[in-house]
Amino acid sequence: MQGSTQGPAPRVTEHGGGVWALRVPIPDNPLGHTLVHVLDTDRGPVLVDTGWDDPDSWTELTAGLDALGLSVRDVHGVVITHHHPDHHGLSGRVREESGAWIAMHAADTAVVRRTREAEPGTWLDYLARKLAAVGAPEDHLAPLRAARAPGRTRTLPGLRAALPDREIVPGELLDLAGRRLRAIWTPGHTPGHVCLHLEEEHPARRPGHGRLFSGDHLLPGITPHIGLYEDPDDATETDPLGDYLDSLERIGRLGVAEVLPAHQHSFTDAAGRVRELLDHHEERLTGLLGLLATPLTPWQLAVRMEWNRPWDQIPYGSRNIAVSEAEAHVRRLVKLGRAEAVPGTEPVAYVAV
Numbered sequence: 035m036q037g038s039t040q041g042p043a044p045r046v047t048e049h050g051g052g053v054w055a056l057r058v059p060i061p062d063n064p065l066g067h068t069l070v071h072v073l074d075t076d077r078g079p080v081l082v083d084t085g086w087d088d089p090d091s092w093t094e095l096t097a098g099l100d101a102l103g104l105s106v107r108d109v110h111g112v113v114i115t116h117h118h119p120d121h122h123g124l125s126g127r128v129r130e131e132s133g134a135w136i137a138m139h140a141a142d143t144a145v146v147r148r149t150r151e152a153e154p155g156t157w158l159d160y161l162a163r164k165l166a167a168v169g170a171p172e173d174h175l176a177p178l179r180a181a182r183a184p185g186r187t188r189t190l191p192g193l194r195a196a197l198p199d200r201e202i203v204p205g206e207l208l209d210l211a212g213r214r215l216r217a218i219w220t221p222g223h224t225p226g227h228v229c230l231h232l233e234e235e236h237p238a239r240r241p242g243h244g245r246l247f248s249g250d251h252l253l254p255g256i257t258p259h260i261g262l263y264e265d266p267d268d269a270t271e272t273d274p275l276g277d278y279l280d281s282l283e284r285i286g287r288l289g290v291a292e293v294l295p296a297h298q299h300s301f302t303d304a305a306g307r308v309r310e311l312l313d314h315h316e317e318r319l320t321g322l323l324g325l326l327a328t329p330l331t332p333w334q335l336a337v338r339m340e341w342n343r344p345w346d347q348i349p350y351g352s353r354n355i356a357v358s359e360a361e362a363h364v365r366r367l368v369k370l371g372r373a374e375a376v377p378g379t380e381p382v383a384y385v386a387v
Contacts, residue, residue, distance in 0.1 A: 045094070046101045049294060050237030052213075053245070056098030058085030060120045068120045069296050070095060071247055072102065073232075076211035078110030081134075082230060082247045083296055087123035095124060109134045113208065113215075115249025116227040117142040117195065121296060126196030137200035137208065139219065142226030146195045148265065155182050160266040165354065168361055169331030169381040177350065202228050214244075220251045220285060222278025223258045227251055229285060242291030246304065251278075252285055252293055254301040257314060261358030262365075275366040279315060282308050319372070322363055329376045329383035336360035 047055040052074030057067045071082040079099075085091045096106050109132040114122050117138065125136050138146070149157070162178040202208065204219035214233040221227055230247040250258045263272045286308035293304050301307065325338050336357040337345050348356060364384050367373035376383045 045098050047300075049245075049292075049300065051234065053232070053294070054098075054102060055294065055300075056095060058091050058095050058098070058124075059088075060086050061088050061090065063120070065120070065297050067094075067297075069294070069298075070098070071294055072099070072104075073210070073213060073215070075110060075213050078108055079104055080111040080113060080210060081109055081128065082113050083115055083121040083249070084112055084124035084128055086120045087127070092124060092127065095128075106131045108132065111210070112136045113202070113230060114138040114142070114198065115229070115247065115251075115296060116224040117145050118224065118250070119195070121249065122146070122195055125198075126194075129196060129199075135200050136196055136198040137202050138198040139202045139204070139217075139226030139228050141221070142224055143198050143201065145225070145265075146197060148267075150194060150197070152266070156266060158182050160264070161354065164264075165333070165357065167381055168357055169333035169383075170357065171333075174350075174353070204228070207233075218284065218288075220249075220278075220281035222260055222274055222281050223250045225263045225272075225274075225277075227281075231288060231290065236291040240291040240302065242302075243289045245292045245294055246285070246288065246290040248285070248293050248295045248304075250296055251281065252304060252307060252311075253295045254293075254298050254307065256298070257311060259355055259359060260362050261355060262362055271365060273362075273365055273369055275315065275362045276369060279312060282311055319363060319367060319370075322360075322367065323372060323386045326367075326373055326384055326386040329379065329385040331379075331381045331383050332361040332364055333357050333381070335364065335384075 045057055054072040056070045058070050059067045068083060068085045070085050073080045073082060085095055099106055106128055109128055111134050112125050112128055114125060128134055129136055158178050158181050162175050165175060202217045204217050206217060208215045208217060216231045216233055218229045218231055220229045227249060229249060229251050232245045234244050236245060260275050260278050263274055286305045290304050292300055292302050294300050325335060339360060341348060341356060364373060373384050374387050376385050
């Protein structure tokens with residue numbers, strides 16, 4: 035297979051050793067695109083992630099494969115780092131065209147199954163309840179109730195995401211002929227996020243232990259969203275940020291030669307990037323403790339936190355993500371004994387201790 039480029043933004047990037055990256059656009063998203071990786075195996079090409087389920091994304095995915103002298107019908111398998119629609123969206127269509135298997139961690143497969151089986155309005159009702167519980171104002175809840183109107187819910191992404199055929203088992207090598215690709219469970223961004231360690235010598239003989247397909251877990255220039263694991267039927271208080279920080283440290287100890295993430299670009303010095311992210315979250319937790327000198331609900335905390343733009347410029351949907359991230363940080367502070375709920379408050383407010 036041969037790589038090709040078109041203009042200043044290459045459709046295909048060759049990474050050597052039978053690995054390529056294809057740029058698959060994400061509609062109306064500042065990230066721009068997902069890097070879908072193609073891994074050559076003795077039974078045919080395997081994709082790591084597939085991109086968003088959108089006609090333009092499908093066109094770019096197939097065009098990228100064509101640039102490698104491949105058809106989507108040649109795809110032997112699909113390995114999904116996590117269930118989000120910019121990674122798993124096109125998996126079902128790839129399987130329909132090629133007969134390829136799809137592999138995913140069991141925790142994210144459970145999310146896909148739950149989403150497929152639930153009536154779409156269930157998620158809107160759950161989100162409205164969650165947002166009310168963390169202090170969202172009525173004017174923020176009203177659009178969610180309006181979205182329950184007949185026919186509106188069919189437009190939500192991910193409702194018909196493909197159910198995988200295979201389970202990715204942490205610590206085990208995937209069944210890929212001629213390749214050594216080991217699954218590493220890295221929860222945080224999602225409960226079943228996995229990184230994939232290609233345990234083979236780097237094609238340019240860079241020092242380190244192979245390469246890492248890092249999904250959204252480890253990115254060179256941005257911090258992945260760490261929100262709550264959503265399950266309307268489970269009242270267990272999870273600690274996604276704690277999971278993420280623990281997962282980061284495991285990845286840092288691998289000593290890989292190069293990281294191939296699902297966004298932005300490949301990079302080296304994974305351990306250095308891990309240290310930056312650990313420091314970033316510690317600084318953020320410390321900053322939140324300062325804000326929590328006065329009791330605040332998670333919504334009030336999110337309004338006061340520093341984001342990439344002022345709160346009044348953050349789009350509606352992104353505010354939901356922001357308050358989820360604020361609550362994840364609060365849960366971490368509570369678990370560490372650095373904050374606590376204020377008795378008798380409703381919605382519940384938290385204060386530093």
